[in-house]
Amino acid sequence: xxxxxxxxxxxxxxxxxxxxxxxxxxxxxxxxxxxxxxxxxxxxxxxxxxxxxxxxxxxxxxxxxxxxxxxxxxxxxxxxxxxxxxxxxxxxxxxxxxxxxxxxxxxxxxxxxxxxxxxxxxxxxxxxxxxxxxxxxxxxxxxxxxxxxxxxxxxxxxxxxxxxxxxxxxxxxxxxxxxxxxxxxxxx
Amino acid sequence: xxxxxxxxxxxxxxxxxxxxxxxxxxxxxxxxxxxxxxxxxxxxxxxxxxxxxxxxxxxxxxxxxxxxxxxxxxxxxxxxxxxxxxxxxxxxxxxxxxxxxxxxxxxxxxxxxxxxxxxxxxxxxxxxxxxxxxxxxxxxxxxxxxxxxxxxxxxxxxxxxxxxxxxxxxxxxxxxxxxxxxxxxxxxxxxxxxxxxxxxxxxxxxxxxxxxxxxxxxxxxxxxxxxxxxxxxxxxxxxxxxxxxxxxxxxxxxxxxxxxxxxxxxxxxxxxxxxxxxxxxxxxxxxxxxxxxxxxxxxxxxxxxxxxxxxxxxxxxxxxxxxxxxxxxxxxxxxxxxxxxxxxxxxxxxxxxxxxxxxxxxxxxxxxxxxxxxxxxxxxxxxxxxxxxxxxxxxxxxxxxxxxxxxxxxxxxxxxxxxxxxxxxxxxxxxxxxxxxxxxxxxxxxxxxxxxxxxxxxxxxxxxxxxxxxxxxxxxxxxxxxxxxxxxxxxxxxxxxxxxxxxxxxxxxxxxxxxxxxxxxxxxxxxxxxxxxxxxxxxxxxxxxxxxxxxxxxxxxxxxxxxxxxxxxxxxxxxxxxxxxxxxxxxxxxxxxxxxxxxxxxxxxxxxxxxxxxxxxxxxxxxxxxxxxxxxxxxxxxxxxxxxxxxxxxxxxxxxxxxxxxxxxxxxxxxxxxxxxxxxxxxxxxxxxxxxxxxxxxxxxxxxxxxxxxxxxxxxxxxxxxxxxxxxxxxxxxxxxxxxxxxxx
Numbered sequence: 050x051x052x053x054x055x056x057x058x059x060x061x062x063x064x065x066x067x068x069x070x071x072x073x074x075x076x077x078x079x080x081x082x083x084x085x086x087x088x089x090x091x092x093x094x095x096x097x098x099x100x101x102x103x104x105x106x107x108x109x110x111x112x113x114x115x116x117x118x119x120x121x122x123x124x125x126x127x128x129x130x131x132x133x134x135x136x137x138x139x140x141x142x143x144x145x146x147x148x149x150x151x152x153x154x155x156x157x158x159x160x161x162x163x164x165x166x167x168x169x170x171x172x173x174x175x176x177x178x179x180x181x182x183x184x185x186x187x188x189x190x191x192x193x194x195x196x197x198x199x200x201x202x203x204x205x206x207x208x209x210x211x212x213x214x215x216x217x218x219x220x221x222x223x224x225x226x227x228x229x230x231x232x233x234x235x236x237x
Numbered sequence: 238x239x240x241x242x243x244x245x246x247x248x249x250x251x252x253x254x255x256x257x258x259x260x261x262x263x264x265x266x267x268x269x270x271x272x273x274x275x276x277x278x279x280x281x282x283x284x285x286x287x288x289x290x291x292x293x294x295x296x297x298x299x300x301x302x303x304x305x306x307x308x309x310x311x312x313x314x315x316x317x318x319x320x321x322x323x324x325x326x327x328x329x330x331x332x333x334x335x336x337x338x339x340x341x342x343x344x345x346x347x348x349x350x351x352x353x354x355x356x357x358x359x360x361x362x363x364x365x366x367x368x369x370x371x372x373x374x375x376x377x378x379x380x381x382x383x384x385x386x387x388x389x390x391x392x393x394x395x396x397x398x399x400x401x402x403x404x405x406x407x408x409x410x411x412x413x414x415x416x417x418x419x420x421x422x423x424x425x426x427x428x429x430x431x432x433x434x435x436x437x438x439x440x441x442x443x444x445x446x447x448x449x450x451x452x453x454x455x456x457x458x459x460x461x462x463x464x465x466x467x468x469x470x471x472x473x474x475x476x477x478x479x480x481x482x483x484x485x486x487x488x489x490x491x492x493x494x495x496x497x498x499x500x501x502x503x504x505x506x507x508x509x510x511x512x513x514x515x516x517x518x519x520x521x522x523x524x525x526x527x528x529x530x531x532x533x534x535x536x537x538x539x540x541x542x543x544x545x546x547x548x549x550x551x552x553x554x555x556x557x558x559x560x561x562x563x564x565x566x567x568x569x570x571x572x573x574x575x576x577x578x579x580x581x582x583x584x585x586x587x588x589x590x591x592x593x594x595x596x597x598x599x600x601x602x603x604x605x606x607x608x609x610x611x612x613x614x615x616x617x618x619x620x621x622x623x624x625x626x627x628x629x630x631x632x633x634x635x636x637x638x639x640x641x642x643x644x645x646x647x648x649x650x651x652x653x654x655x656x657x658x659x660x661x662x663x664x665x666x667x668x669x670x671x672x673x674x675x676x677x678x679x680x681x682x683x684x685x686x687x688x689x690x691x692x693x694x695x696x697x698x699x700x701x702x703x704x705x706x707x708x709x710x711x712x713x714x715x716x717x718x719x720x721x722x723x724x725x726x727x728x729x730x731x732x733x734x735x736x737x738x739x740x741x742x743x744x745x746x747x748x749x750x751x752x753x754x755x756x757x758x759x760x761x762x763x764x765x766x767x768x769x770x771x772x773x774x775x776x777x778x779x780x781x782x783x784x785x786x787x788x789x790x791x792x793x794x795x796x797x798x799x800x801x802x803x804x805x806x807x808x809x810x811x812x813x814x815x816x817x818x819x820x821x822x823x824x825x826x827x828x829x830x831x832x833x834x835x836x837x838x839x840x841x842x843x844x845x846x847x848x849x850x851x852x853x854x855x856x857x858x859x860x861x862x863x864x865x866x867x868x869x870x871x872x873x874x875x876x877x878x879x880x881x882x883x884x885x886x887x888x889x890x891x892x893x894x895x896x897x898x899x900x901x902x903x904x905x906x907x908x909x910x911x912x913x914x915x916x917x918x919x920x921x922x923x924x925x926x927x928x929x930x931x932x933x934x935x936x937x938x939x940x941x942x943x944x945x946x947x948x949x950x951x952x953x954x955x956x957x958x959x960x961x962x963x964x965x966x967x968x969x970x971x972x973x974x975x976x977x978x979x980x981x982x
Contacts, residue, residue, distance in 0.1 A: 062562070091390060094390070095251045096394045097452045097535075098455060099385075099565060100565065103454060103545075104308070104558060129243035156563070160563070
């Protein structure tokens with residue numbers, strides 16, 4: 050299991066998502082593990098994009114900065130694709146990632162319908178392990194450092210990563226570990 | 238494919254449909270009835286003249302677009318060429334012009350929905366009474382604003398299909414109509430004046446081509462595809478407009494259009510019904526809905542690009558361009574534009590909205606043509622358009638003149654209102670944007686660089702509207718009262734040389750357990766030295782005649798607060814003291830602190846204060862950006878206090894000759910030609926220490942990245958700072974990681 054986090058790919062969609070993902074993964078990363086953060090600019094494919102490319106690139110800079118703020122100088126990869134999940138898989142293959150790690154972004158069914166459910170695609174179409182970590186929440190991390198008592202100190206989870214109790218976190222998302230060993234385990 | 242190619246995915250056809258899709262909605266589906274009624278058979282000429290004026294500007298937009306394929310289009314070119322004063326006018330006119338045009342499209346959309354549903358009269362919604370057309374327009378506008386707020390990439394692709402469908406409908410309409418055409422049907426024309434008035438009204442049908450330039454950065458091979466799309470879309474829609482208008486006047490009886498319009502029906506739909514029965518009418522109704530919707534949708538999208546480009550230049554607040562974390566859309570910009578559209582739908586009649594859209598765009602088109610002339614005249618080295626306007630300078634001159642001339646045929650009140658918006662944009666520039674924007678136009682640079690040859694009024698006009706990007710601000714975080722005088726003296730001397738301001742701040746640190754809000758109330762009690770310290774600082778700065786601001790900041794953190802305060806107060810330079818006990822020790826883990834200090838928000842001077850005596854300055858240098866700053870400080874102090882300056886370069890043994898050459902070049906390159914140059918060999922720190930014997934102050938450039946981060950983490954850079962007897966100033970340049978480093982670092 051130690052190999053699972055040898056080289057993790059963090060798909061990060063927004064500054065908030067980057068903070069949550071980096072916060073969640075930090076306690077589990079050993080000295081040997083390396084991280085590649087990937088941000089995908091969704092292209093309309095032959096039509097004007099939702100926002101200017103230059104605008105999205107500058108936002109990507111903010112997103113990567115948010116990852117670096119938590120995890121130090123990690124590798125980053127900016128991709129352009131009409132399907133976000135395809136770009137994530139391509140990045141995972143290019144970087145030979147041992148696992149794709151993210152925190153769920155929540156949101157109602159309607160919101161998912163509007164924005165496209167990237168999570169579902171990633172989980173159902175993956176060719177390598179996918180690890181979903183609970184968002185442990187900003188309060189938990191900062192409180193833990195400032196007063197050293199209340200809140201879920203991430204270190205306590207690190208000793209027992211597979212059984213990280215989601216109730217400790219500020220998030221209501223459920224922790225789950227999804228794994229699929231090879232390309233033959235695609236969902237129907 | 239490279240990143241660049243992946244980011245640019247608009248092919249020639251997609252680019253063309255942006256233009257055609259934005260324009261065709263208004264020209265064919267909303268305005269022909271009004272146009273035929275007011276200009277008779279000359280309505281065709283109105284559309285052709287409008288197309289001709291648009292084409293002249295399309296040439297200029299193409300050339301500028303291939304030279305600068307940047308997001309923001311027309312605004313960007315005008316701002317770049319004519320400077321931010323005109324940039325502000327073009328940006329606001331383009332933004333509001335699109336909002337007016339979108340409101341107009343939505344009212345057109347409302348007419349189609351009403352025609353289909355067939356409800357007349359007045360609808361009362363709460364206290365408001367409005368026509369069903371306006372109600373539908375409001376709902377439709379809210380819908381398309383919502384679509385863009387959430388950002389569905391499918392709408393863009395749908396646009397291509399819609400344009401193809403519209404072209405097919407209109408082709409059938411024209412062909413069938415052609416068999417019925419009879420020149421005897423052509424109505425009489427009321428004259429050239431009303432024809433030109435009609436051109437002013439229908440010019441709103443020719444706004445779409447500039448929207449292509451606003452997405453220029455996404456177009457594949459823009460050098461070839463952008464001119465084709467821009468010019469091609471204008472030519473194509475002009476031909477379609479002319480043919481459809483010809484059919485509508487020649488293939489129906491005289492008076493038919495007037496009858497239909499009087500009955501509240503839509504002219505083009507009734508004409509199609511006449512030719513093709515209910516099938517024709519249905520096709521036109523569907524076409525009208527799709528066309529007005531796609532025009533509005535494309536305009537809302539384009540306006541957010543203009544907002545982005547304006548925010549990038551600080552003409553408006555960049556906060557307007559925040560990206561939504563979930564939808565990845567510029568949601569604030571779209572919401573503000575959406576609000577404007579709703580107001581305009583409520584406020585204006587369909588013709589007034591069309592004319593406002595036309596008038597504001599005519600102002601932009603005139604400026605665009607002038608921008609082209611300026612770029613050609615000044616011909617900066619980086620201006621390399623792949624496409625060049627034919628018959629220069631006749632084409633852009635004619636484009637500018639005809640655009641302004643057409644304004645004369647739009648209702649005076651609306652033109653005055655448009656000029657009022659332009660005037661408000663000028664006021665906006667002087668009150669808001671001038672202190673924030675930094676970009677100077679090519680025109681201003683050109684005039685000011687040739688101040689001697691240019692006529693005096695031009696030079697004074699150019700310099701009086703220059704952006705100042707804010708005045709130079711030197712922030713001094715004060716902690717220890719003992720060093721207040723020396724730090725303020727140093728800061729004031731530099732501020733005075735820059736004609737800037739000193740910002741004295743006292744950062745009061747309170748324990749983590751104390752809430753900041755309650756601490757702020759008791760700030761004076763918590764630290765009674767604060768008031769005295771800032772009063773002293775004020776008095777010291779005033780002896781230099783430098784304006785001074787004072788602030789007390791209450792914070793849990795000390796050192797990091799300096800960075801935040803520097804950002805908050807727009808500091809260009811921070812002058813701070815550093816000693817064994819100043820500003821506390823860092824409170825956070827080191828990696829986070831490294832992150833804080835790897836982006837240095839402005840220049841920093843850190844002073845180890847052993848008395849302020851600028852009589853003889855020693856500046857050791859090995860080149861590099863941080864010693865550029867130490868040279869600048871030495872130069873400013875020399876100008877203020879008449880200091881003697883010695884430059885020191887420590888070379889490898891045996892390379893003294895090349896070292897001498899280096900230091901003399903360096904001195905000349907930094908305006909320190911009169912400084913004494915000293916070459917030493919051996920250990921750097923020993924050499925510096927030895928050289929300080931004769932000097933009163935040592936100015937050190939940070940020799941490598943992270944001087945500040947190591948200062949705060951306690952591992953001081955050079956022992957020499959502690960070992961010499963004089964004051965030491967350490968200089969670190971502003972450092973911001975480039976976008977490239979942040980994305981691919």
